[in-house]
Amino acid sequence: MRRFFNLLFVLALLAVAAAAATGWWWIHHPLRLRAASLDLAIEPGTLPRGVAQAVRDAGVDVDPRLLYAWFRLSGEGPRIKAGSYELERGITPERLLDKLARGEESLRAVTVVEGWNFRQMRAALAKADQLRPDTAKLTDAELMTLLGRPGVHPEGRFFPDTYTYSRGSSDVKVYQRALRAMDKRLAQAWAVRSPQSILKNPDEALILASIVEKETGKAADRTLIAAVFQNRLKVGMPLQTDPTVIYGLGERFDGNLRKVDLQTDGPYNTYLRAGLPPTPIALPGKDSLLAAVQPAPGKFLYFVARGDGSSHFSGSLDEHNQAVNRYQRKR
Template sequence: MAGTFHRRSRDVRRFLSTLFLLALLAAAAIGGAGWWWVHQPLPLRGSSVDLSIEPGTLPRGVAQAVRDAGVDVDPRLLFAWFRVSGQGHRIKAGSYELERGITPERLLDKLARGDVTLRAVTLVEGWNWRQVRAALAKADALKPDTANLADADLMKLLGREGVAPEGRFFPDTYTYAKGSSDVKVLQRALRAMDKRLAQAWAQRSPQSILKTPEEALNLASIVEKETGKAADRTLIAAVFQNRLRVGMPLQTDPTVIYGIGERFDGNLRKVDLQTDTPFNTYLRAGLPPTPIAMPGKDSLLAAVQPAPGNYLYFVAKGNGSSHFSGSLDEHNRAVNKYQRGISQ
């Protein structure tokens, strides 16, 4: 009996030793496969993809954003790499360009460095094209390859011959390596606006009067300039869509100011409203010939998803928000109350 017991004990120990050895070999194999994977190029759906990481995005969300941007990778695998590396918490918000050949290891390094070791230029919502060019000209260590190009030549270089540059670039923070060309920044901003505009257009309301994405971009730029409070965006869009629907002039000051251009001194006068330019929406019906600024994603969405209602007028209340009216009488009462301090 004792001999049998000892033999069984030896067999159990031998089995456990074998099992432990197999576990070690499996772990080594997994580790080896993991090491191999983090050094392999990630498959991109294009020659390069643009990745935008919003502030506050957690590593799991970053992994999904990489996938959504156009990298064919399992976000669960990428998230696991972020965690195992111990560097996931260092990922910084911003706009990145991922090029062919980038590996999971280099991707994480790029995201962890963010704008700490890279330069960055910010294009602000509501800026016009002159402001964009000025920002690029002042950007640190960015080659001004487009500085002496006329607008038409610049857009031809970007593959958009005949398209006006106003409003065509998405407002965001774009990171770049020292010595990069401003052409690459503009290419990324152009692709980003194409993407954001297509996403908004795909979500347009069936009641929208807009016929093309270009009309949506145009209206979104006006909404961007007219909005004092974020919650008013869809209501402002409703006013302008309703005016277009009934054939009423848009009568929006920002378009008149845009038509004045660099001559505008900060004061909009009655004579300005009576001076004809292609952008004077008091004198000319419909949308202006081009956007008047860069709209952000919220204004793009508001333009195609206006609030329900028969609003035709709005007036600033003095606290950043506006009062919206469906009739001229109601609007005049609101003007008296909020602009003139006359109670009725």
């Protein structure tokens, strides 16, 4: 009889060992996916059993009961985080649980480029991969109201940067982040403004920064361009900058700025109206914000493109005309 029980004990041990070996193999063996890559969405509040079923529903050929058992036995089930995940061929149950417990979401990204106007930003977000276009039917004014800035013109109010988001996120979240980012960057720039700056408030700094952004061909020229415009403001001279006129034309601009455009009055025609335009004309980056509040020293009033991306700066009209002849008319 003792030999019989010993045999049963040995068989039980072998069965346990076999089960353990099988379990170890399964945990480390790649799962079968119905496609090379699958999107898995875990909604907030989903329990481990529901997560296991969601994995199955996403296209993974696995028994959800077995997957749920793994979640429980590992002790990591309660740590699984809601979010959007990308599952690729080769993923094992061990790696899957690690990804879900760490919250390694599959993130997309949209880039808002320095110098874009708000219309271009809206178009980019509308086309962004897997970004839910909740604001698509809103006017600019309605969008700003939704963001808590009723009556504020949207131009220049969003910081140009690359923003990541999870699959299916609302575009409202990206607008909110970009809006807060510009608030922060503008406040930081205004806090370190030069005592010699003629700008009266952060809004004026934002407007000037947007002009600097559009006028700059070479990064090293930013503070000099800002100096030209601040010096013109000091002496009451019109800014005379093409980008503001182009902005005022809006979608009517066909790429060719004509003499008649410069002679047609409007709020953004800085050839005919002194002072800053009523709003920013683009989305300025960090460097343009800083240049606007920390212009280079000097009495420059003019600049002309050299043709290599840089500009020549002059303090008098005679010197400027000579530079125009040299760099533009090739005389």
